[in-house]
Amino acid sequence: MSEIVFDNVWKEYGDQIVLEKISLTIAPRAFVALVGPSGCGKTTFLKMLLGEEAPTQGQITIDGVPLVAEPGPDRGVVFQRYSVFPHLTVLGNVLLGKELRAAPVTARLFGAARRAARDEAMALIAEVGLAGSEDKYPAQLSGGMQQRLALAQALIMRPKVLLLDEPFGALDPGIRADIHVLMKRLWHETELTVVMVTHDMREAFTLGTRVIAFERPRDRPEERERYGALLSRDIDIWPPRIAGAPLSNTPDQDDLVTPLDHGQDDLAPTQGV
Amino acid sequence: MRWINRKPGPGVRTMLMLAPFVLLVLAYGLGSMARLSDNPSDKLLPALGTMVDAINRMAFVPDVRTGEYVLWSDTGASLGRLSIALGLSTLIALVTGMLVGMLPYVRALLAPFIATISMVPPLALLPILFIVLGLGETAKIALIVIGVAPAMIRDLALRVQELPREQITKAETLGASSWQIALRVVLPQILPRLITSLRLQLGPAWLFLIAAEAISADSGLGYRIFLVRRYLSMDVIFPYVAWITLLAVITNFALDRLRIAVFPWSNLEAR
CATH class of the missing domain: 3.40.50.300 (P-loop containing nucleotide triphosphate hydrolases)
Incomplete structure (x- = not known):
């Protein structure tokens, strides 16, 4: 605790x-x-x-x-603004934490490891109500959706x-x-x-x-x-x-x-x- | 309706866009006609037809001495120098700019130094470069790099520092190391700006290239312009200047398209 x-x-x-x-x-x-x-x-x-x-x-x-x-x-964090990365899609934003943790040098996942992380990220994206927007960039989302994304991005780190x-x-x-x-x-x-x-x-x-x-x-x-x-x-x-x-x-x-x-x-x- | 709220339609827009160019050619044609009617052997403002002949001679007829097509070999030589120099500058600017922008220790070490270096007039260094590096390609490329890289480094370092602090903090809470932040957060967001920075430096880069070629070269667009200047060959100089401008405009446009194609998100934010 x-x-x-x-x-x-x-x-x-x-x-x-x-x-x-x-x-x-x-x-x-x-x-x-x-x-x-x-x-x-x-x-x-x-x-x-x-x-x-x-x-x-x-x-x-x-x-x-x-x-x-x-x-x-x-300690995860969600700010009022700038919490998500504008250059990554919704999926990329949520996936980032997993990739950073698993791959210290490349910070990217490939193959089976990526698929597993992707499934987890997709589940979390659906959980916060963003299913269907996985390939959008943050600039294409409304303010509320961006904050949902920021929550998902923080929570994937548990x-x-x-x-x-x-x-x-x-x-x-x-x-x-x-x-x-x-x-x-x-x-x-x-x-x-x-x-x-x-x-x-x-x-x-x-x-x-x-x-x-x-x-x-x-x-x-x-x-x-x-x-x-x-x-x-x-x-x-x-x-x-x-x-x-x-x-x-x-x-x-x-x-x-x-x-x-x-x-x-x-x-x-x-x-x- | 106020003028600030009136917008041209697509047709009018195209006409307005073309108007200054047409006017320029027209003014030149009139001036040239006036001078040539006074003195048919005037060389200052050759007729458009004379220039077409010159273009034909330079671009499509092999040179009697070397057998080369002069315009194309000049273009190849100049673009070769320019691309090596700009490639080097871009690489240096990317690495140094990110280090200076991200790491306070490197910033303390290098930022004042780079700011000072960028104030040295590159053309004043040209004699030194020719003395130290010889009259070959190295000196010309070095001149362009020295002229262009410091400005790009400073621009990129500033952009890195302008990234919202929240983003860096957020990456830290996702467990990112400094290296990972550089790789996944800073680098991808700085690359579009690197392309824009490169576009802005195209003008200075051409300036330094022509200057270096004017002083010492045996090929290149700048070399040719300064060579034929001796014979007052305005019919060659004008097309060469137009050609250089066209090359720069195309590069500028292509780089911007490249940015939008590779980094589609970089155009979304401007909304």
């Missing part, structure tokens, strides 16, 4: 303190949603977990092992942790609701701990088992540089969602219809934690 522990983590860029005193334990198979106003360090938090950034102080461990300071195959950086932020509400259903199913069916950064409160409460909010308690202009964001709220969703045991009668899904005059994007700031 994969327990992620943040032990008194600080992050500073030069004089600017971004995050302070982050101590946090993320249980295996949790689905953690990170929310907070812009510029409060949500993405920095995710980057540290990804290994792109190292904490200035403190330590991050996964299963007790300190995190190496570069991204690796145990990562322990999946990191999502506002993955569905650029999609319109209908498409977003569809992809939420997919995301939930993948989380139930795969051995995954998910950490998701989102601007969308509704998304956070729809998908998460736990919602964590970052906030700068001292946000006056003269204070802004020397005080970073803290972990201000930590809410466990009730009734608890348990990975692998989908519930049918809880508010597990998006509303079927979003009122036209009250889009989801409008809700987040007014409800701001």
